[in-house]
Amino acid sequence: MKLDDVQRIAHLSRLELNQAEAEAVLPQLQAIFSLVEEMQAVDTTGLEPLAHPILFLRDLAQPMRADQVTESDHRSENMQSAPAQQDGYFLVPRVIE
Amino acid sequence: MSWHKTPIALMAKALAAKEVSSTELTQYFLDRIEAGKQWNAYLDVNAHLSLEQANKADQLISSGKAGKLTGIPVAHKDVFVTRGWKSTAASKILSGYQSPFDATVVANLGIPDENNPHGAGMVCLGKTNMDEFAMGSSNENSAFGPVLNPWNAAHVAGGSSGGSAAAVAAGLAPIATGTDTGGSIRQPAAFCGLTGIKPSYGRVSRYGMIAYASSLDQAGPMGKTAEDCALLLSAMSSHDSRDSTSLADSGEDYGRYLNQAWNEGSTNSAKPLEGLRVGLPKEFFAEGLASDVAKSVNEAAKLLENLGATLIEVSLPKTKLSIPVYYVLAPAEASSNLSRFDGVRYGYRANEYRDLGDMYAKSRTEGFGSEVKRRIMIGTYVLCHGYYDAYYLQAQKIRRIIAADFQAAFNQCDVILGPVAPDVAWRLGEKSKDPVQMYLEDIYTLSTNLAGLPAMSVPCGFNTNNLPIGMQLIGNYFSEARLLQVAHQYQQASDWHLRQASEVA
Numbered sequence: 001m002k003l004d005d006v007q008r009i010a011h012l013s014r015l016e017l018n019q020a021e022a023e024a025v026l027p028q029l030q031a032i033f034s035l036v037e038e039m040q041a042v043d044t045t046g047l048e049p050l051a052h053p054i055l056f057l058r059d060l061a062q063p064m065r066a067d068q069v070t071e072s073d074h075r076s077e078n079m080q081s082a083p084a085q086q087d088g089y090f091l092v093p094r095v096i097e
Numbered sequence: 098m099s100w101h102k103t104p105i106a107l108m109a110k111a112l113a114a115k116e117v118s119s120t121e122l123t124q125y126f127l128d129r130i131e132a133g134k135q136w137n138a139y140l141d142v143n144a145h146l147s148l149e150q151a152n153k154a155d156q157l158i159s160s161g162k163a164g165k166l167t168g169i170p171v172a173h174k175d176v177f178v179t180r181g182w183k184s185t186a187a188s189k190i191l192s193g194y195q196s197p198f199d200a201t202v203v204a205n206l207g208i209p210d211e212n213n214p215h216g217a218g219m220v221c222l223g224k225t226n227m228d229e230f231a232m233g234s235s236n237e238n239s240a241f242g243p244v245l246n247p248w249n250a251a252h253v254a255g256g257s258s259g260g261s262a263a264a265v266a267a268g269l270a271p272i273a274t275g276t277d278t279g280g281s282i283r284q285p286a287a288f289c290g291l292t293g294i295k296p297s298y299g300r301v302s303r304y305g306m307i308a309y310a311s312s313l314d315q316a317g318p319m320g321k322t323a324e325d326c327a328l329l330l331s332a333m334s335s336h337d338s339r340d341s342t343s344l345a346d347s348g349e350d351y352g353r354y355l356n357q358a359w360n361e362g363s364t365n366s367a368k369p370l371e372g373l374r375v376g377l378p379k380e381f382f383a384e385g386l387a388s389d390v391a392k393s394v395n396e397a398a399k400l401l402e403n404l405g406a407t408l409i410e411v412s413l414p415k416t417k418l419s420i421p422v423y424y425v426l427a428p429a430e431a432s433s434n435l436s437r438f439d440g441v442r443y444g445y446r447a448n449e450y451r452d453l454g455d456m457y458a459k460s461r462t463e464g465f466g467s468e469v470k471r472r473i474m475i476g477t478y479v480l481c482h483g484y485y486d487a488y489y490l491q492a493q494k495i496r497r498i499i500a501a502d503f504q505a506a507f508n509q510c511d512v513i514l515g516p517v518a519p520d521v522a523w524r525l526g527e528k529s530k531d532p533v534q535m536y537l538e539d540i541y542t543l544s545t546n547l548a549g550l551p552a553m554s555v556p557c558g559f560n561t562n563n564l565p566i567g568m569q570l571i572g573n574y575f576s577e578a579r580l581l582q583v584a585h586q587y588q589q590a591s592d593w594h595l596r597q598a599s600e601v602a
Contacts, residue, residue: 005478006474009474009477009478009481010474012477012481013432013461013470013473013474013476013477014436014439014454014457014458014461015458015461015462015465015470015473015474016458016459016462017462025471025474028471028531028532028533029471029474029475029478031531031532031533032424032475032532032533032536035420035421035424035533035536036421036424036425036479036488037421038417038418038421039418039421039422039425039488039491039492039495040487040491042415042418042491042494042495042498044491044494044495044498047494047497047498048494048497049490049493049494049496049497050493050494050496050497050500051312051493052312052342053298053299053312053500053547053548053549053550054298054299054342054344054549056497056500056548056549057574065338070338074197077197077198078197078442080195080197081194081195081442081443081444082441082442082443083440083441083443083444083445083446084446090441090442092441092453092456093450093451093452093453093456094452095452095453
């Protein structure tokens with residue numbers, strides 16, 4: 001991993017790092033990824049990835065719920081924490097000129 | 098009466114016998130919270146609201162409608178959203194946020210009302226400090242300052258449920274909720290001399306729990322005794338149709354085996370654990386384990402043997418790999434979960450920005466702390482095209498091996514015993530500069546989250562500096578009641594869990 005990679009993943013993560021911050025985080029990320037490299041020595045040929053512990057217990061069916069409308073309108077409560085709003089809509093900078 | 102030294106099992110009896118009211122108990126703990134601010138255990142307290150709940154609990158008790166836990170105060174980790182108290186996950190990005198609804202755990206434990214007829218009737222004391230978004234092993238990553246360890250204020254309380262652990266250890270709450278993604282109930286419980294259990298994945302609803310890594314997060318209780326944890330867990334867990342990973346409701350009383358012999362029908366009261374096979378994984382006692390921790394855990398194993406258990410050496414060969422596997426999978430899930438914090442619908446928004454993209458980036462950059470940003474970047478990287486197979490998929494494949502290794506061990510034993518952490522609580526600031534050093538501390542706890550198994554922390558000794566040591570008991574899926582039974586029998590024969598920090602009067 002290089003400094004360019006740090007800036008690239010920061011950008012993809014919607015984060016901003018100045019030069020000094022990127023330089024500080026680079027060795028930390030390098031150390032973490034050298035730890036992660038230890039995984040490469042494991043032979044996992046033919047193994048299915050396990051995304052979720054429940055999937056490990058094949059006999060454990062996840063309960064399904066009925067396809068019904070259960071939620072009522074909470075618009076005014078949900079808008080209370082909005083940083084900026086107008087007429088019941090979230091306000092953001094203009095996207096289309 | 099020293100209510101802060103009283104287990105909730107006894108508190109419930111005192112409430113039922115009208116020796117104390119919920120209002121008196123709540124005021125008692127609110128006063129202690131006020132006097133115990135130096136631990137930085139709480140992020141939000143609302144005495145008026147707590148006392149209002151206590152009043153309702155007293156009415157339930159006097160009208161004969163009380164359940165086992167009605168009127169007992171409880172503190173909630175700030176990762177659970179609560180109506181009336183702020184919910185921030187200890188992050189600046191959610192600073193001041195108030196949820197319009199309660200998390201299922203909060204509702205299950207809270208005062209019953211028409212929307213929540215099955216609430217246990219407990220009184221919320223407030224929200225406890227934590228590592229920001231539950232990312233950390235020391236509770237130094239909170240945007241609102243670190244939590245101090247009530248056993249020694251120069252040491253960390255453990256993370257990420259450090260505020261909950263310190264609150265109970267300092268007598269600022271009789272019991273508390275926590276969450277465990279990679280050890281965040283067990284490790285702070287061990288560092289603060291408490292008992293805590295992370296149940297099997299899916300036992301407790303994650304609805305209203307601010308998400309870190311969804312396939313690993315699980316809520317559980319932290320208290321003084323295994324009996325207290327059984328009481329709280331029985332009330333916390335339920336099937337919840339709003340969480341698609343919530344399992345069908347077993348309606349279990351997790352305390353049903355507490356006072357029974359391991360072998361039903363056995364009459365040898367000196368050996369209640371006769372027939373129990375305890376597996377000691379050799380990888381948990383290898384290089385890196387502090388000698389005083391090893392000594393205490395080995396003595397605990399000996400005590401279990403005296404109670405009738407048989408000790409067996411087992412192997413969990415991929416233990417070391419659980420660190421890289423966890424630190425790929427958890428950040429990957431976190432980078433996705435935390436993408437919702439963009440300054441549009443709730444939370445912090447930067448004051449100045451050029452356009453929408455700039456608003457997202459500035460809000461997130463100013464709102465998240467450095468550990469959270471680091472994990473988001475790791476997650477983004479491992480999910481990138483070109484790296485996905487090598488990191489993310491490979492980690493998921495090894496996750497399957499780790500889960501299978503546990504099943505092989507459980508063919509030989511009923512429970513697994515080992516340390517919770519390689520060492521006791523370290524000094525504040527000691528490991529903050531080096532994230533890898535911090536990550537290595539999670540080596541004994543991560544694998545059970547990867548497999549989704551239940552595991553608990555039980556006090557089993559002190560090091561030479563009088564800092565608590567915890568042992569870890571791991572069970573097979575859905576064996577919580579059995580784990581609590583083993584812990585309870587151990588606590589009947591030992592007194593480590595009854596010790597109080599000298600700084601806590």
